[in-house]
Amino acid sequence: MKVFILTALAFLLGIDDVSTKMFRRPLLIAPIVGIILGNLQAGLVIGATLEIMWMGIGDVGAYMAPDLITGTMISTSLAIMGNTNGSISTMVATAITLAVPTSILAQQLLVLIETINCSLNGWAKKLADKADVKGTYWLTWPPALLYGFTRAFPTFLALQFGAGAIQTAINDLPKFIINGLSTAGSIIPSVGIALLMMTMLKKGELWMFVILGFVLSSYLKLDILPITLIALVFAFLYERATREPQVAKTASTAAATENVTDSEDDEEDYDL
Amino acid sequence: MTEEKLTVPEHKLNNRDLWRMFMRLNTMRITLNYETLQGVGFMRAIAPALAKIYPDKKDLSEAMKRHLVFYNSHVNFDAVILGLTAAMEETTPPDEKDGINPLKTGLMGPLAGLGDSLIKFTWLPIVGSIGASIAFGGSIFGPILMFILYNIINMGARYYAVSFGYKKGIDFLNNNQQSDVIQRISTIANVVGLMVVGALIATVVKVQTPLKIAVHSNVSSKVGSNVISLQAMFDKIMPGVLSLLVTIAVYYILKKTNGKHSAMLIVIMMVLVVGLSYFKIL
Numbered sequence: 001m002k003v004f005i006l007t008a009l010a011f012l013l014g015i016d017d018v019s020t021k022m023f024r025r026p027l028l029i030a031p032i033v034g035i036i037l038g039n040l041q042a043g044l045v046i047g048a049t050l051e052i053m054w055m056g057i058g059d060v061g062a063y064m065a066p067d068l069i070t071g072t073m074i075s076t077s078l079a080i081m082g083n084t085n086g087s088i089s090t091m092v093a094t095a096i097t098l099a100v101p102t103s104i105l106a107q108q109l110l111v112l113i114e115t116i117n118c119s120l121n122g123w124a125k126k127l128a129d130k131a132d133v134k135g136t137y138w139l140t141w142p143p144a145l146l147y148g149f150t151r152a153f154p155t156f157l158a159l160q161f162g163a164g165a166i167q168t169a170i171n172d173l174p175k176f177i178i179n180g181l182s183t184a185g186s187i188i189p190s191v192g193i194a195l196l197m198m199t200m201l202k203k204g205e206l207w208m209f210v211i212l213g214f215v216l217s218s219y220l221k222l223d224i225l226p227i228t229l230i231a232l233v234f235a236f237l238y239e240r241a242t243r244e245p246q247v248a249k250t251a252s253t254a255a256a257t258e259n260v261t262d263s264e265d266d267e268e269d270y271d272l
Numbered sequence: 273m274t275e276e277k278l279t280v281p282e283h284k285l286n287n288r289d290l291w292r293m294f295m296r297l298n299t300m301r302i303t304l305n306y307e308t309l310q311g312v313g314f315m316r317a318i319a320p321a322l323a324k325i326y327p328d329k330k331d332l333s334e335a336m337k338r339h340l341v342f343y344n345s346h347v348n349f350d351a352v353i354l355g356l357t358a359a360m361e362e363t364t365p366p367d368e369k370d371g372i373n374p375l376k377t378g379l380m381g382p383l384a385g386l387g388d389s390l391i392k393f394t395w396l397p398i399v400g401s402i403g404a405s406i407a408f409g410g411s412i413f414g415p416i417l418m419f420i421l422y423n424i425i426n427m428g429a430r431y432y433a434v435s436f437g438y439k440k441g442i443d444f445l446n447n448n449q450q451s452d453v454i455q456r457i458s459t460i461a462n463v464v465g466l467m468v469v470g471a472l473i474a475t476v477v478k479v480q481t482p483l484k485i486a487v488h489s490n491v492s493s494k495v496g497s498n499v500i501s502l503q504a505m506f507d508k509i510m511p512g513v514l515s516l517l518v519t520i521a522v523y524y525i526l527k528k529t530n531g532k533h534s535a536m537l538i539v540i541m542m543v544l545v546v547g548l549s550y551f552k553i554l
Contacts, residue, residue, distance in 0.1 A: 044407040052472065100539055179549060184546065200393065216471060217470070225402055228464060
């Protein structure tokens with residue numbers, strides 16, 4: 001029964017991921033799985049760990065990110081189902097170990113859908129030829145169902161046939177591996193953090209703020225929320241200090257105006 | 273100031289039409305495909321507006337075909353571009369319709385980059401880390417807070433952006449002064465994001481070593497009489513120093529490989545950590 005509820009959840013989340021995008025992060029998915037399986041605490045900790053581990057992940061341009069939805073669903077469910085007596089740290093270790101391969105495998109299915117979706121172009125063109133606005137309503141239904149199924153199907157398979165295997169694996173594996181994986185669980189988030197730093201550290205001088213945040217947290221033991229507020233103040237000051245002087249701005253505006261006057265005699269050329 | 277190049281629409285579309293556009297905007301990315309990316313979705317989203325703007329079947333058909341071209345941007349800025357395009361369709365005279373698509377294409381690239389860096393890589397990580405740090409303490413409030421904060425921007429701003437693009441988009445384009453507001457917001461967001469990242473290194477990444485050093489002291493001359501735990505020593509100097517070092521190391525490895533092999537790196541780290549913990553180093 002629980003497997004069916006989780007499969008239905010995966011179906012809905014799969015559609016949400018490509019439309020409203022309200023639940024697309026591990027921290028928002030794992031607690032729901034935890035509630036369904038009656039272990040909210042594990043869901044919260046697994047969700048938080050995966051959230052930070054995959055923090056800097058997102059598809060940029062043609063690069064397709066690992067499928068976090070399926071990965072989180074499968075790894076969280078199996079971690080909670082497979083550890084009947086386990087501690088939360090063992091569950092987190094299991095979840096992290098499963099999250100990487102499942103996310104990457106599920107990613108391939110998404111590529112498949114995007115290829116199938118190419119047929120929509122022909123359909124849309126026919127509708128446009130007929131100027132059929134009402135007909136466009138149905139354009140999203142087939143791909144939406146496809147997206148739902150690509151998330152639901154692997155989830156169902158993994159939960160139906162994987163839980164037992166995970167349980168035996170956890171029981172049979174030597175203790176040191178489980179312990180090592182738990183330790184890894186608290187180190188792996190550094191990858192997510194580093195990925196995020198790659199996108200944010202546009203200038204060398206911005207390292208200052210990483211150090212500032214680190215010190216506020218490690219020495220002063222502040223929570224993230226007050227640090228965010230302090231960060232706002234520093235960000236405001238930094239922005240003031242590095243803002244381009246007024247002269248340069250007027251110059252650039254003047255340049256922009258020149259561009260505009262150039263293009264004024266040619267109205268079709270929107271020079272933006 | 274610059275003269276207005278484009279006239280402001282007299283608003284043929286009412287709020288109900290904007291709402292319909294918003295609802296269809298939400299399902300825009302479903303039709304993503306390798307041929308035109310979000311082209312089909314864009315046409316579908318703007319179709320109801322076009323139907324209202326062009327009563328004539330032939331014009332409507334042409335307008336719909338016009339928007340079936342390659343299109344891809346960031347979801348929140350899709351909304352702005354959608355509203356703006358609707359306004360353009362309404363105001364441009366029939367013989368200048370060719371100017372609409374170049375404008376769309378010119379805007380989608382820069383705005384996609386801005387949306388990614390502001391929302392995907394700044395706002396989402398900030399709310400995610402706030403939520404995660406609360407969730408680590410075992411409180412359901414963490415994910416709930418994250419959900420609310422994230423969706424204020426994700427859904428709320430999305431609806432606002434459609435009407436903004438439609439009603440004020442053209443003024444905004446004509447007024448080049450606005451561009452540095454965006455620049456300022458993204459600088460501020462960037463700094464806030466980095467400070468949160470710094471705090472996360474100290475709270476979330478936990479690297480501890482059980483290693484102990486036996487100090488050979490001259491007084492007792494017995495090996496192992498004085499045992500110093502390395503971790504205690506590190507904590508005296510700087511709490512979380514190992515986490516910082518590990519994160520910086522990972523950062524440089526990723527920077528060398530351009531971040532493409534992050535999943536591979538996670539697997540390698542797992543194997544490494546299991547090995548090291550077997551030898552009681554971690």
